[in-house]
Each structure stands twice: as C-alpha cells, then as structure tokens.
Amino acid sequence: MSDSAAMAAALRTEGADKAALRLDGVTCTFPSPDGRGRTYTAVQGVTLSVAAGEFVSIVGPTGSGKSTILNVAAGLLAPSAGRALAFGEPVSGINRHAGYMFQADALMPWKSALENVAAGLEFRGVPRREAEERARPWLARVGLDRFGDRYPHQLSGGMRKRVALAQTLIVDPKIVLMDEPFSALDIQTRQLMENELLDLWSADRKSVVFITHDLEEAISMSDRVLVLSAGPGARLIGEYRVDLERPRDVAEIRMTPRFLDLHREIWGQLREEVLKGYAQTKLT
Amino acid sequence: MAVARVKRLPSRPVILLLQVAVLIGFFLLWHVLTATKILSPFFFGTPLAVLERTWSDFASGVIWYHLGITLLETALAFAIGTVAGIAFGFWFARAPLVSVVFDPYIKAVNALPRVVLAPIFALWLGLGIWSKVALGVTLVFFIVFFNVYQGVKEVSPVVLANAKMLGASNRHLFRHVYLPSALSWVFSSLHTAVGFAMVGAVVGEYLGSAAGLGYRIHQAEGVFDTVGVFSGMLVLTIFVVVIDAVVTVIEKRLLHWRPQEAQTTNAQG
Numbered sequence A: 001m002s003d004s005a006a007m008a009a010a011l012r013t014e015g016a017d018k019a020a021l022r023l024d025g026v027t028c029t030f031p032s033p034d035g036r037g038r039t040y041t042a043v044q045g046v047t048l049s050v051a052a053g054e055f056v057s058i059v060g061p062t063g064s065g066k067s068t069i070l071n072v073a074a075g076l077l078a079p080s081a082g083r084a085l086a087f088g089e090p091v092s093g094i095n096r097h098a099g100y101m102f103q104a105d106a107l108m109p110w111k112s113a114l115e116n117v118a119a120g121l122e123f124r125g126v127p128r129r130e131a132e133e134r135a136r137p138w139l140a141r142v143g144l145d146r147f148g149d150r151y152p153h154q155l156s157g158g159m160r161k162r163v164a165l166a167q168t169l170i171v172d173p174k175i176v177l178m179d180e181p182f183s184a185l186d187i188q189t190r191q192l193m194e195n196e197l198l199d200l201w202s203a204d205r206k207s208v209v210f211i212t213h214d215l216e217e218a219i220s221m222s223d224r225v226l227v228l229s230a231g232p233g234a235r236l237i238g239e240y241r242v243d244l245e246r247p248r249d250v251a252e253i254r255m256t257p258r259f260l261d262l263h264r265e266i267w268g269q270l271r272e273e274v275l276k277g278y279a280q281t282k283l284t
Numbered sequence B: 001m002a003v004a005r006v007k008r009l010p011s012r013p014v015i016l017l018l019q020v021a022v023l024i025g026f027f028l029l030w031h032v033l034t035a036t037k038i039l040s041p042f043f044f045g046t047p048l049a050v051l052e053r054t055w056s057d058f059a060s061g062v063i064w065y066h067l068g069i070t071l072l073e074t075a076l077a078f079a080i081g082t083v084a085g086i087a088f089g090f091w092f093a094r095a096p097l098v099s100v101v102f103d104p105y106i107k108a109v110n111a112l113p114r115v116v117l118a119p120i121f122a123l124w125l126g127l128g129i130w131s132k133v134a135l136g137v138t139l140v141f142f143i144v145f146f147n148v149y150q151g152v153k154e155v156s157p158v159v160l161a162n163a164k165m166l167g168a169s170n171r172h173l174f175r176h177v178y179l180p181s182a183l184s185w186v187f188s189s190l191h192t193a194v195g196f197a198m199v200g201a202v203v204g205e206y207l208g209s210a211a212g213l214g215y216r217i218h219q220a221e222g223v224f225d226t227v228g229v230f231s232g233m234l235v236l237t238i239f240v241v242v243i244d245a246v247v248t249v250i251e252k253r254l255l256h257w258r259p260q261e262a263q264t265t266n267a268q269g
C-alpha cells in the first residue's frame, strides 16, 4: 500500500499539466438576486490541482462556494475568470472526463433504480438490454440488488444516494466529483458507504474531489484536505496532507493519534471560518 | 396501550352499496313524483319509460351507430389535439422568443368560449364529423399545450445537469428527460382532455349534424319527446363513465412511477 501512495505522490510532483483536474484562478461572480446590477462573488482566485488517482476533500462553511467549485470542474458553470483543465485540456462545455454526484436528488423520477443506473451506458450507445445487465452488479455493490424495479420516490433518501453513486461510477469516469454524497445518511450507513467507496476507489484509483461539511469524514477518506474560507470571495486558505496509511477503516482510523492531531490542526483553522460564515448569513 | 384510532371510512363494498342505494333512491323518487302526478310526466318523463326507451334503442341497434359516430369524433379530436399540443408545447418551451411573442395571442384564443366557433366550423367543414372534430381539437389542444409547456419548463435543473454529466446528447435529453416530464403533465390532464374532446363532439352534433348522441338529443327535443331527451342523456352519461374508467386504467399504467398519496398495505384491510 505504501508504494501506491508513493506512486500517487510521484504523479503529483510530475508537473501540473499531468494533473487530472486543475482549476486556475477560478472566480465566480453571480448576479445578485435582488437585482439592480449588484453582484455576489462566491469564490475568488481558486487554484487547485488533483493528481491522477488522488482523493482530495474540500471542507468549508456552508454557502462558501464548494458546490460552485465543483460545478466549474464539471463544466456546468463557466467561471467569470480563470479556467478549468482536465488532463491538460481546457474544459469547455460538459467535462467529459468527469462523473458528478450531486448534492440534491438528481435521479430521473420516471426511471426505476435499475434504469437510472443503466442510463449512462445507454447514453453511450450500449443497447438497453445489455446496459441493464451491466447495471445489476452495480446495484448489488451498493446493496440494492432487490430494489432494482423501485422508482426513486419508493426509495429512502439514503437508498437514492446509493443509486446515484452506482449511476455515477458505472460509466467509469476518470474524475469523480462528489458533493456531500453521504450527508443524508445515518452514521452507521454512512461509515459503511464510506468504506465501500474507499474499496471501490482503491480498486481502480480514480481522481476524486469530495466535498463535505464533516471534517472527520474528510480526513478519514482523503489524501489531501483543502480548506475553503467563508464567502463572499471565498478562497482556499489551507492545504493539509493526510499521511495516514491505507487501506483504512473510517471508523477505526478516527481513534489513531495521528488522526486526532490532524483534526485538531485543521479544525483550528476551519472553526474560525465557520463562525465567520455563520455571522455572514445572520447579517444578510 | 391506548391507540388513537384514526377515523376510517367503511370498506369498499359498503361504499359501493351506498352508492347504488343513492342511485336507486333517485329513480324511486323520480318514479313516485311522476306517478303521483306531482311532476308532470310530459315534462319530466318517467324513469320506467326512459329505461324502456334506452333498452329498446340498444336492442334494436339504432343507438350503436350514433354512439360509434360520437366515439369516433371524440377519439379523433383527442388524438389530433394531443399531438398538436405536444408538438407546439415543445416548440414554445424550447424557443423563448416564439413563446414571448405569441403569449398574448395564445391567452386571447384560450379565453374565447370555443362554442361560438361551432357555426364557423360547420360553414368551413360541412355538417359531417370533421366540424365536430375541429371543435374538439380547439378544446383539447390548449389543455395539452399548456401542460406540455409547463412540463418542459419544470424539468428539474439538477436532473437535467445529471443527465448531461452522464453523457446524454440533445436527442437523449429529449427522449429520457423532457418527454417523460412533459408526458406526466399531459397524462395528469388526461381526464380533462378526453372530457373536452367529448364536449366538442356532442356540442357540435347538437348544433348541427345528422348523426351522433348530440343529434339524437336535439331531435328528441325538437318534437318535445322528453323521454327521448332523458334517454339520450342516460346513454351519454354511461358513455362518459365508461370512457373515464378506461382513461383511469391507462393513467395508472403510464404514471406508475409517480408518487401517489403514500400507500401502504394494511393487514386489517
């Protein structure tokens, strides 16, 4: 395991143009909803790069611009300034290398769980029958093999998240963008899913950008944790390498001294931002 | 353990029984009032005469022809109105300029009581079935049109973005996202649309034609045949109820993915 970590580190240092995903001075300014030409700058000058096979988490207070950053990386949102690069190529339009697991419910309500998982393959020209055959093992992997013919409204919130996970991963994206994928789950299911995700990830090292509110989740999953400041004009203010050994068990690793050190260190910085962010939302 | 009991309706057979009782009660009241001459049988008919007339119409077969005509007009009006409504609904929803420019005119035409068009359609298209179909189409079209427009506009942006991220082309988006969303709105207005198709047919027949249920009622009225009028209304009612039941079955099949009011099975029945 330690040599795969070394390999990831080697890939990182090999140069920015080899990065799976790179954001270059990304600034996003939205027209203010109250109108009259006033604007709101959510994120400002965000530069980050994610190596091939690296697992990076972004933490930050609510409303700071985490989803916005992910939307830029996905190519769903054109930044006001700066640019996004995927494997050295500028992202224009949808980022074809990326899979995106959205914060909100994004399943097609008129498709069953199985059809939802199969959709990505179908869009890539795989015949329907075959796509559904290949979707079955994915449903089993997220523990829903008996729920294939249920419609989203017949599934619990956690089940829908798991379907979304299978739906995103089945098309084998090289970059996986995940926006608070597990925040709707109870703590036990959540840890099961986190371990499951780490297993899937270690099987074929994709690049993952993982957004969460939960610092413990961020540390226990990632190679690197980035801290985003409170908005407006949120920027990346901290970067922490997580040198915990893999494979990890997300529940056990939380007891180790190194984890607690890291947590104390990052939380010291994050706490301030969260308080600032809270004051911001109270003001406006 | 004290369980708060939710007030529950009686079981289905009991409800059905009560419904039948209301129907029989109505006919009995009608019968008694006309038999005792409190209501004149000339103006109000008698239930026995109405049932007898209806029965003999069906037995002799004359009514089937008229039923068939009305059904054909209803089906054509519904089909043409729906297809046109879907096509235009999509076009308007996807072309903002078109929708903005035409908006006041669509609203104006929709506000017009369509019945006044019936004589015009009779002039243009003659007294055959097509003038009735045209009237039905003008009614059905707008319902379907507005629902498709709404359905396309209301597609959740997240679902749309998700489909795009999964690699959907424009054609895929149409087939897998816009169309199902729009159709769910169309189907939820199916009862109204079918009802209006029939209103168009019957009103058209009533105002001028040589066949159909509306024509039968109009004929009977012309000779003060109250029994004939009531018999025509009875047949029309049965026709509506049957079509509505068929629509319900179709709706259930096509919209099975939609959340109903939460359903659970219950051992106590």
Ligand SMILES: Nc1ncnc2c1ncn2[C@@H]1O[C@H](COP(=O)(O)OP(=O)(O)OP(=O)(O)O)[C@@H](O)[C@H]1O
Pocket (backbone or CB within 6 Å): A030, A031, A032, A033, A040, A042, A060, A061, A062, A063, A064, A065, A066, A067, A068, A069, A103, A231
């Ligand atoms: N389309 C938009 N128009 C205007 N403002 C927007 C838009 N999208 C996001 N914002 C603003 O940008 C800021 C960042 O939003 P974003 O959704 O990225 O936050 P977030 O960090 O993901 O928050 P959370 O953790 O609660 O999901 C917010 O203040 C939000 O109001």
Ligand SMILES: [Mg+2]
Pocket (backbone or CB within 6 Å): A066, A067, A068, A103, A179
């Ligand atoms: Mg967010």
